[in-house]
Amino acid sequence: MTYRAPVRDIRFALEEIAAMDGLTATGGFPEFSSDLTPAILDEAAKLANDVLAPLNWAGDQSGCVLEGGAVTTPPGFKDAYAQFVEGGWQGLQFPADAGGMGLPKGLGCALMEMLQSSNMAFGLGPMLSFGAIEALIEVGTQDQRALYLPKLISGEWTATMNLTEPQAGSDVGALRTKAEPNPDGSWAITGQKIYITWGEHDCADNIVHLVLARTPDGAPGTKGISLFLVPKFLPDAAGEPDERNRVTAIGLEHKLGIHGSPTCTMEYDKATGWLLGEEFKGMAGMFIMMNSARLNVGVQGVGIAERAYQQALAFAKERKQGRAVNAEGPGPHAIIDHPDVRRMLAMMKAKTEAARAICFHAAVEADLALSHEDEEERAWSKRREDLLIPIAKAWSTDVGVEVASLGVQVHGGMGFVEETGAAQHYRDARITPIYEGTNGIQAIDLVGRKLARDGGHALRELIEDVRQTAEDCETSSNPELPFLAEWLNPAADALEAASNWMLQADDADRLAGATSYLKLAGDVAGGWLLCVGAVAAQRMLKDQVGEDAYARSKIALARVYAETVLSSAPGLLGDIKIGAEPLFAPGEIMLESA
């Protein structure tokens, strides 16, 4: 159950695929230079490999305990969190003038992947703080930023996101938590929030809850919602935790996975809070957190897939069963020598790297959208980021579940035994397609907003890039690369056809095919980026940069992906174009059992 952060693969994805080094030219990240990347990644890897990974399985087994409103996290989490704070990791991607390291989100995602791979339950704490810090930077007042940012960016305090209520899940607008004005300008928050990740714990001195609530004048629905900042301990004049606020963890969920992450029911009983951003603009603040979280949940998918893959690979090399048809000697051979097992592992690896490439590409474009000196370039990057966010979230988390499930399968009977650890990944992974907007919600966002709002412009830009890469493969001096284009071009055609169909479809038809459309978009985007990697690898071979074997592995991986995933892309069109009628007209499909 060991984990070793795949630093080389992460660098390859950041530098060769997502072209992170381009950020040095923008001037937006004065603290960043290319030669910093390996040092940062190696340090993060130490934390992940040596501190967090060893706590993962034990944390799953022990879980969290709630007693008298206080949550105790699993053994070792508190110390590990102290080391996380000590390293300054919470501030990695935040401006140096606010106490951060001022590094790009691309590197932030790389760190995030290692946190989630090594210990997803632990990694959720920092992940939620990341989002809250972004919201605070963007919509907080000067005073709020001065008071809260240093503590949050250092990691001394953590933060949470409070949206969901029992009757308000995907429909956030149905929330009932209310905020009433106090004479001193603060607000009294009253209501119950559920599924609050790291809502209460013993790792930090204070917890800053970002809470959606409705003010007395707030209209029904999302338009009347405001965002509030509600600290567990009210800061005193010096900014230190003082009076205990009237917010309490009253329940802990008994969950399928991520047992080490305390998922709390929070009770606000006239808790003191402060408006964060404008009244009635709560959704805007929430979307800042949400967009940060969506990308990072996609990265969780990558992280859990990587971990499951590493574990399955180690097992498959160790475990011997039977005679493998194309291995030497009489056997027994390691099961990795059996073609069916090898196929599973190759697909796990290919999909994991495709998901990583999509997430890192989105992150670097987010960095460029903020930092590029050219306005048109910023706009281009913003369009790409926005388009990719729902794909990065949904596709990568579906991959996380699929790869974790394959990981169990590679283990055979031992995969079903909890002690092996493969089962934990299968359990942990299952939340990722659900939270921060279910994958169905992501698909609706993709077809309803991201595709339709600009008449397919951003999507067509993506397809242009795919075709360019196909051309790069076709014209490559390496005879293996034109083969990739044979799969990439029809896949791009399918995505274009599906997009055109979506753009002319009515709402119900578009929504009926949304999830399958997102799958196609992810399949194509992932394949495209692996081919970008293959082109880069060929360049490395030609220029004699790095190890040949490593470069060749990236070309081989793109080929496996092309033959197993891109090959199926055109076949998804029927499913995408099903339309609502076959699902709704014959209402009898879903007759009650009788």
Next chain:
Amino acid sequence: MTYRAPVRDIRFALEEIAAMDGLTATGGFPEFSSDLTPAILDEAAKLANDVLAPLNWAGDQSGCVLEGGAVTTPPGFKDAYAQFVEGGWQGLQFPADAGGMGLPKGLGCALMEMLQSSNMAFGLGPMLSFGAIEALIEVGTQDQRALYLPKLISGEWTATMNLTEPQAGSDVGALRTKAEPNPDGSWAITGQKIYITWGEHDCADNIVHLVLARTPDGAPGTKGISLFLVPKFLPDAAGEPDERNRVTAIGLEHKLGIHGSPTCTMEYDKATGWLLGEEFKGMAGMFIMMNSARLNVGVQGVGIAERAYQQALAFAKERKQGRAVNAEGPGPHAIIDHPDVRRMLAMMKAKTEAARAICFHAAVEADLALSHEDEEERAWSKRREDLLIPIAKAWSTDVGVEVASLGVQVHGGMGFVEETGAAQHYRDARITPIYEGTNGIQAIDLVGRKLARDGGHALRELIEDVRQTAEDCETSSNPELPFLAEWLNPAADALEAASNWMLQADDADRLAGATSYLKLAGDVAGGWLLCVGAVAAQRMLKDQVGEDAYARSKIALARVYAETVLSSAPGLLGDIKIGAEPLFAPGEIMLESA
């Protein structure tokens, strides 16, 4: 978390799709008549709905306890088992002269589905006994049958299947358990077996272990293996449990799911056993059990999918969120009115019914293979049964996992909370692609034996049937049916092309594509059988038999399946034909993380 056995759907699959009533003409089942079917199914449904289903979640939570070699099953299991025995259900499909009901395996599978849906952990006990009884009938001596069959068929005693050892999983031939002759003709069995389902429990008076072991003259590998019958209590002269045998449960696995099913490590310490079948022919006896178990594990896939579907459907009708685009009024609407959720439910239903149809078709052909008066017909049915077994096992269990995962997804955040119960199905389902031969082993069986041994004959017979059904759809008076043929024909073409490729491929290439080939075969077979159902439904509409709405639902379901699953069939060819070279030649794909 209630469950209602889908008696109407089960009858439709048995009678309209698998044509079980044809068995009455064979004379092989004198106890069976068509009008018996509803009575049997209704009685079985009562046991499942009222006795077993309510114990399912509590059994998962409490699990089994091993103390001093004795296992205590979850509260209620012992009483429930007594009711199972009382109803004579263990004997349903066994000959009347051996104390059974003498009914077809088709009905046996229907019962099995209800047991597995209502309580998979419980259902595993009877399932293992089923297989052992079949082996005993086929290879037991007269005395062995006289001594053990009545107790096993009544259910007073249960039975187990002991194959796996730590070093011998998929590679059964690597086992080390030894059998040494005793002077009285019995054997002394010594060794350790793992993953023994219901290896020890408190529900029955005796447990009959069927154990694979090697005799002193046994060659290495599978050829030297023999099968032994090792009862927990040695029967006395009157056949009643007497002296305790030297077989002990020394461990219980801590598993991802089926917590209510005791999965034991069994220690045999010179335990007394008797040869079952001939020496060195242990694999033959094992395959009898295994084939029974493989079909029944496929039925488990159906059962868990049905349960997960029912639970998700009930939730989706109850849970209200947001405004659905094509529903009336301002909302909030039930989430089933949202196209994306409805698509998930429709796919769950369609795949569940397709898997059921495949399993029941295999079961009825197994009945015909034994009972048809015409030898050629028997041979045809045997070929079809053999061809379908690996598909029924692997495809249905993959569907079970997929549908259970969709069931969690439909529940949103509540799906990840254990109390909801959806997560249990996701955990329970995960073992089914692993045990009784992993799905990879099934795929190897399909391409290596079932397809290749007769040069594709049985597979071509299946494709002929698919084409015939497509023609039936094309020529139907119902204008909705020709549409189905538009999807069915290209899918059949794809299966034919893939089969032809497989038949000329070398071993390694065939094995590299085996799993994807099995998926295609299952996708096509499932779609074909739903179309058979649609043709039957059209006949019912025309003849005014039964409820119109019900018949129409079967046509609608076939359409959803055709558009979402059959539509992708041709796209699987690339994946199937990948060959071993891209997986093996660039050995660097699976470089260690660095």
